[in-house]
Amino acid sequence: MTIPKDCKRLAEVDFPIKTVGVHSLAEKKIFVNHPQGFHQWWARRPLAACRSILLALLLPDPCDPLCPNDFKNRARDLLNRVTNVGSSDIELKRSLLKFIGDIADWNLSTNRLFIGVARELIKATDQDIPFVVDPFSGGGSIPLEALRLGCDVFASDINPIPALILKLILEEIPRKGHKVIEEFDVASKNFMAAIQDRLSVFYPEDEHGAKPIAYLWARTVRCEAPNCGGEIPLLRSMWLSKKTGKKKALRVSSEQTHNTKPPTLRIEIFSPLSDEEVDPPLIANARAICPHCRVTLDPKRVRVQLAEQSGGAIVIFDERGNRIGGALGIAVARRLPNQQGVNYRPFVNKDYETIWHSEQELRLLANKIENGETIIPTELINPIRPSPNARGLSAVTRYGMSQFKHLFTIRQILLLVTVSQLIQELSPKTESTRILLSFILSRLTDRHSSLIGWDAGGQTIDHVFRRQALPMRWDFAEGNPLTDSSGSISNIINQIKGAVGSCIDISRQSGTSQLADARLHPLPDQTASVWFTDPPYYDSVPYADLSDYFFVWIKRALRGHPYVRDPFDARNTLTPKLQECVWNQSYVVNGKPKGADFFEDSMAQAFAEGRRILRDSEIGCVIFAHKTTEGWEALLTGMIRGGFVITASWPILTERSGRTNAQDTASLASSIHLVCRPRPTNASIGDWTLVSRELPRKVGDWMERLQKEGVRGADLVFACIGPALEIYSRYSKVVDAQDREIPLGGDPTAGEPYQRGYLAYVWEVVGRLALEQVLGSAEAQARNGNAGALEEDSRLTALFLWTMQSAGNGNGNGKAAKAETQEVNELEDQDEEGAPRKAKAGHKLIYDVVRRFAQPLGIHLEQWEGRIIETEKGIVRLLPVAERARQLFGEESAQAVAETFERDPSRPVQMSLFPDLETAPRLKAARKTRTIRASETLRISREPTTLDRLHAAMLLQKGGQTNALRMMLKSEVERSPDFLRLANALSALYPRESEEKRLLDAMLQAIPR
């Protein structure tokens, strides 16, 4: 049986977003026995979401009149093995959706019964096995899940590292099964023995069997103050251990041993009894502080001095092996026999001797040149930042780390070179072992470089790529790879074994992988039954640049392997860059740096290729998983022009909150899964009048339905894109009465539809419906300040809070992942390091999201800047009520206003608001991206609005000025119903645990009835 082309698939009508979101987030916490243990790759998607979406793309909707009875009967039989299915179509549909939600559970991903049922359900749709194609496969989440569900797969990526991962997980492991583990077991044992043999002298034990686990270093500069010249260790923190009961810290002091010599350093380890005993760092915001004379060295000079040492990770010795400069040993973390925890000892001469020996050894090896290539990576690190928002690898080059070898200490290079050579010497017979051994090397580079810190909390070494960039580190930890602590070879081998184990039973049927450009897809026309992909997004991750960090090592270990080269350019010694669909201005294509346009054009080509290889009767899905909506118009246009009709969109929570530097910003924590179908070549032309009439109805129905399921805020907005675009994209184009085409994106401020573009109408409809729900129809219709409606600031606040709510945020607490761009900028601000600035309080949304709603609803953001919102670097913050106190009451404070008021009740409180315009919040001068200056109008129009008065009342409540509050409430209630209406609406919108909610509810209690 085959499902008719026009029969809807489940993913086009419904999807258990909540359950799948819960499982996706849970999976993100799993690091062991998971395929991500093979190799670092950026922007991996949870397998959970891929699995469930794929199933929903393949299965038909049993309630569709075209759904064959045979399928329904078979599906009912199958589902009855895991649950009880009712007899009606709707019950069957419900059971299928529940099954699709449940199967996202990581614990069920290897459950034979469940996976068996899923596979059989898919088989029941067609005689042929579905063929799933993903042209941007990365770490392979989508194709791996396709294999698990019994599909045939074709996975490709432009980058050699994913190509190796894909080859392993889609071809080698399914083909060879347990043999992969057995072979790797043998090989890794031999490997381990040989490494121990060659390297243990470079990681000697201390007396009585104490084992160093990490050597702690600081880069150094020289003080430039006259008469000083002392050495400054760039210590970013004096803490060694923050474990309760086992606190350890460093104390650095100056010693003048001889009058003519510069002072020397004395470094002690002590057990602080309180945090105050621990000295501040010797480097903050890239400014070094001399421990001898306390004079500071400015960031420019720090940079110059480090550049003279090629970054400063290496110890400089005289010809007899005495340290004369460069990296300074600070302490050694070690384990004592029969003792728990980590012990610290000072760095001693013997430790430098080992480094000196490593250097001699490396010198012997370094003279070796293989195939015209040194065994040490001397390739240049790209010094140009990919875009204003992305740094890639560039930061470290500003400190003189111009070649990859500069990122490592001498002993680390010795380690990595030895591993790389050993892999070649062992010359594994099988492809799988070869790849797996090379992954040990990659994993080692991630844990052994001079960019890794010591985690004083966890007492372990960190790893390199906590962000999608290489940050500079002043002090660093060099781990011992021969112990069994984190980052050691034995740990890495176990981690890789766990990853193999997690893939072994996925499938016995192998797929196909290839290193290929998605814009020139290798498959013939009309071959795919599902085109499911997760493409890159503008400049959010410079994959190719980042991957060079690993590639320079892997290519040496896997010399001659067909994947470890640039297939498009034999002269390129690094990963392919020109073909990568990423905004990276350091590369030039057709005479122009690769910018946003390049990205958009490339994506349009990839979508057109997707349409070409997808069968007419089949289905596709594209994941949009970045944090802002900027650029969507271009991408959606590319998809539609490429020949797709968008039929549904599902936001699934896939991003964890609390990432590095995460703050309270509500951005999209979900990935939007856009379901699409090939548009028939004979699609008709749409009439704008009909399209625009259908839009509010369709979106309204959809919102109502999803809200019943608990979908809220921004998630709800993006779930509406699917149905909105379904109306629009089913036509070859949409035109107005004058035959002018209505584009998807346009100028939202324009008046005419053909200039404004369709999406502006979509945002408007969604925003209006949201406002109608929270404030009522008058506000929803108010475009330019209709009489009777609450003012703009109320509408803006309500919309803001409405958008903040989302499924993952409890009652809209807004603890979501922050904008990637912001994260990068923050890094920049601190000039690599230094204490992160304390995040300002208040709810935050991406400017781009706020703008989309505000504009069509007649809200002028710039007029409220500094009054109720504050926009900085692309993030809009709703000012907490407490921050408005000075604005509303002036210098005199609420207390004083309340007192005057109580003395003279004839003068209403609201008359006393904004007493002195001088204290109107002064706005910061524009900094970087999109900081908005308050318009002059703000200063002029200080008429208190309903929201101002409500906030004033809340502040009186907060200050305990009960008499004043009571009088104010009385006069407000008499004045108009607006005050109460707004208070009730906001009470429903403020997060449950927020101070505002508490104040509002307490205030509402005091309202005279």
Ligand SMILES: C[S@@+](CC[C@H](N)C(=O)[O-])C[C@H]1O[C@@H](n2cnc3c(N)ncnc32)[C@H](O)[C@@H]1O
């Ligand atoms: C968002 S990632 C995919 C992540 C993947 N879904 C996972 O879970 O690991 C996008 C991928 O597109 C790849 N890519 C970029 N340009 C490409 C091109 N022209 N052809 C094929 N792949 C490309 C990148 O190397 C990156 O791995």
Ligand SMILES: [Zn+2]
């Ligand atoms: Zn000094």
